[in-house]
Amino acid sequence: MLGNFSYSNPTKLYFGEESLSFLNEELPKYGDKVLLVYGGGSIKQTGLYDEIMQILAENGKQVFEDAGVMPNPTVEKLTEGCQIAKDNDVDFILAVGGGSVCDYAKAVSASAFCEEDPWEKYFIRKEAVDNPIIPLGCVLTMVGTGSEMNGGSVITNTTTTQKIGRVFGEDVFPKFSILNPVLTYTVPKQQMVAGFFDIMSHILEQYFSNEDDNTSDYIMEGLLKSLIHSSKIALENPTDYEARSNIMWTATWALNTLVAKGKSTDWMVHMIGQSIGAYTDATHGMTLSAISLPYYRLILPAGLAKFKRYAINVWGVNPEGKTDEQVALEGLSEMEHYMRTLGLVLNIKELGATPDMLEGIVAGSFITKGGYKVLTKEDIMSVLIESMNQ
């Protein structure tokens, strides 16, 4: 474990098929005016909207709605949500949806009472939140992002073509999150597998760094093996409760700060992926899957020992009679085979990226410094071109 750090996580999780009923325990802790935040309306088709509205009514809540949160929530949407929250002086935000909805709800929670432009203050300049924060609870309907137990939030500015992430402090973390695996059954297959890869990418962004024998690396290998095991089952049978529930739990622990403790972290795949997202509006998980293999093959020589360990401990590669590089590359081949089995997008052209966008995507990719190699702009361009050729 490197350096000094602190750990705590204030979010309470309710997990399982019956977990929605715990809204009745949590809602009385907050005031009567509730802002219900959700996405495109699929929760109305599944009946979840009615169920939640009934629970809110039974708890005597006055409900205001902020619907239509898009997969890549925009600055304009954020302005709209903040206005609704502020105009109605809401006491509590209840987000119902996947990572985009939760991310967006955190931005509203932190920004509604911000007296400046929150995009500038909280996303560009990343200042500490010094205005009142509206408490937030989440009901998850998709898995992948881990947004249910962290301070992460990503907002897209379509005018400047920037998709920028911000990690808020514990005071913006959801007070509680409700994780019912059954609610994730109705997600379309492409969304489901994109979520699976988002989980994998979160783990790998934290795994591929440092050379010490960190306990966090061992925990991550366990999470990866669990994910690979259960995702194959879920692909065959999306209503396998064991598989979907284990994936949901893995997603939470992949990005709730635990596995980053005592490590540096990379996040370069997310930086390029977010820039692609800003240009194409593609599903987040697919932007990650399309560039991961070219990126990892590029940095492999700089982190050879860890890539070898990854191949052996996660993918079961037999190292006998092989060079370290052969073992490491075989691990990435196994990963590619798994990704193709899931049906993930491996080529950014399939996401709508065109050659004329590449310069802009490169320019919009913030370069991180926690991984095995600090990329040049040429490196990023080569990753994008490799993706277009795979």
Next chain:
Amino acid sequence: MLGNFSYSNPTKLYFGEESLSFLNEELPKYGDKVLLVYGGGSIKQTGLYDEIMQILAENGKQVFEDAGVMPNPTVEKLTEGCQIAKDNDVDFILAVGGGSVCDYAKAVSASAFCEEDPWEKYFIRKEAVDNPIIPLGCVLTMVGTGSEMNGGSVITNTTTTQKIGRVFGEDVFPKFSILNPVLTYTVPKQQMVAGFFDIMSHILEQYFSNEDDNTSDYIMEGLLKSLIHSSKIALENPTDYEARSNIMWTATWALNTLVAKGKSTDWMVHMIGQSIGAYTDATHGMTLSAISLPYYRLILPAGLAKFKRYAINVWGVNPEGKTDEQVALEGLSEMEHYMRTLGLVLNIKELGATPDMLEGIVAGSFITKGGYKVLTKEDIMSVLIESMNQ
């Protein structure tokens, strides 16, 4: 993940070589009267006592002392500690030591204002705490028990020869714990390795249950591999910071409720071990090491698939050309080899257990029902006799 559950953990952890300085952030949150709880006085020899007294003075605290907490804290000691806390109306308890000191401090925290006999109410009858609780912080000097981030507390009644554990709720968890791996360097080797096995036992008590592919099982395999790896290094070089720090972190996550989520758990090794401890006053970790192998060999047929998985995933046993039972037994042989390398006690006679104690130890062993086999009293006797013969 089985069933419905909730997860949250209120303890804040400060980790690293500089972590003691965070006392200055935490102490101002509480009142001025502090009860300092510690053990046999080794903290005076190491200089830690002076360092902490100075920090307390700088924070304007009035300090009361409750020293001499023994490895198996007794009911009489608890009564004494409660009296000091109550007489002086302390605002805060600061525990400095290992698991026994932290466990004991939790008992004082919950019991000082109990109007009945706390042994009867909180340990025998396990009632909810309905009196004021004195907030607690911990500074760890030994690792193993995980007491720094949970509600566990174990007290021994020497009159009735009972050593009984109680898991208190979140309101009794430490508010914060300070984990500085360097403070663990001075622990004598036998205490150090007993702590290592306590960690392993905590994980195995939660690992050997259920047949599903629970994410928690994968996380535990990661924790076990990290522990095995780092403990071998620490055995050779007790001041290896990487090894000691990874072990310290593993210990916390082995027993802070995470890895039990979505599982049933066993704890039969602890029940027998605690009964041995009540008769012999032996070090907790050694009572566990002396009975683990006979116990696991006894229950192996009932949990064969998991023992096979354990052998392959944790101990690297090659299953080719072997029966499931051969693979499973080879895993336990590897575990035995590791235990002998560490120098753990494998025979309860070495702990002071004599044949005339066996009936009493059996009678004092609470029989749990979460593992692969519900033991009979004859089973427990056979485990004890096997230990005497190994």
